[in-house]
Amino acid sequence: MLLANRTVVVSGVGAGLGREVAAVCVREGARVVLGARTRENLAACAAAVDPDGTRSAYRVTDIGDEEQCARLAELAVERFGGLDAVVHVAALDTVMGGLEDADFAEWQRVLDVNLLGTLRMTRACLPALREAGARGDGSVVMIGTQSSVAAPTEVRQAAYAASKGALVSAMYSLARELGPYGVRVNTVQPGWMWGPMVEGYVAWAAESEQVPHQAVRQRLDARMALPRMAEDGDVAETVAFFASARSRGITGQCLMVNAGELMR
Template sequence: MMLDGKVAVIAGAGPGLGRTLAVLMAREGADVAVAARSADVLDAIAAEVAAEGRAALAVPADVSRPDDVRRLADAVTGRFGRVDVLVNAAFPGSHRRAVLDMDEEHLERWRAAVEIATYGTLLTCRYLAPHMVAAGGGSIVNVTSMSSRTGYAGRSDYAAGKAGVHLLSHCLADELGPSGVRVNCVAPGWIASDVLDDWMRTRAAAEGVTFEEIRARDVAAMALRRIATEEDVARAVIFLASDQARSTTGATLDVNGGQLFT
């Protein structure tokens, strides 16, 4: 039970990685609060946490809005009395648009994407970390991306937002370290999912090859010859959140099967 008795908050808890992380954290002994914009998704995740025998709290919130994040902090501390772990997993989908092709609508989407990723992480840390400082310790884990280490055409919104979180995490690690609060990142590469398979099929059709050929070529570029799963990423987050990583802060743990070495 790596998180036995702890209270964990997952900001940006969606139906994929967020759900997997919430359930695994509950199995590791944590009570879990989940926050995102979709109330229906949150209620379903909270029900799964409760089914694991742990207390659950669902708080609909837009992490890029200060009032929503203050309300999240109040709801969590009002229910549980403390915060031990904060995971920032909110991310916008990339619109895959080259910078020089952006019109006003795409420029606004770019700004919103960076706000969700970087400013949203700043806000949750600003209003939840003080409770960790007051308690003398805690752990913040920010889920970033391999894309924050290397840019790809058409994905500057996603890459810039996640890269901002990396350096924000370094600053916070330095600021909060004396109070016993650790701040780290987990940077996934590709994660096995229907979305990834659809993208591979699109590329296969564009190149006139089969899905199997594209997948085999992509996997061959990974040192471990396998695509990471949601559970692989969640386990890395749980490790950094736990006391087993009590001397680790300001670090980034890559989970990409060896697709990119840093």
């Protein structure tokens, strides 16, 4: 299994990608330490992916709070003796609009969560990650977005896209800085990703246009080379690869999981 005997911290566990990442990691043999702001989401995720509770632990965590980030990293060490990888799913993606209608206080909030929150969580995990690196491999996996390099026409999320673009820039510096410790830093960039968020968009678009949900879904799928949009689970599989020793020679890289909508 890809992640046998590894401990993976996953921030931002909810009903979508975070839960899929946790499920894939457990399936691949990992122990998972889960963080999110809502205890109910954490408990539901842990029960779903690890019913007997032997390979999971969780703690309420807001990545905007440095002390809470530290406590989540400490939980991994206390419960499982260390950590080998951290996956940053937590993000603020509900601020809509572009420049003309921008509320820059909201933009600052998005940047604080998506950029600085990810860096807070990474720094909190760094002592344990360095130990993993000394053993042969430590991994940081960031979640980016295709919209940071190709803005979609259907929705405008300039603040979110900018924050994730900044995160990619930070990734390059971190890959160079942490490489000597044996810690790799990579980014998975989803495009349209079938899961709760896109399901919500499809429902909204169908109602707005007075067309069946399937018509909106087919329109999106038709843009993909496969042609079907990737799912949360497809992104989670790629995350597991980056968290595993199979990618030991890879750092400072972005990998799009977008069913071929955009090719670079």
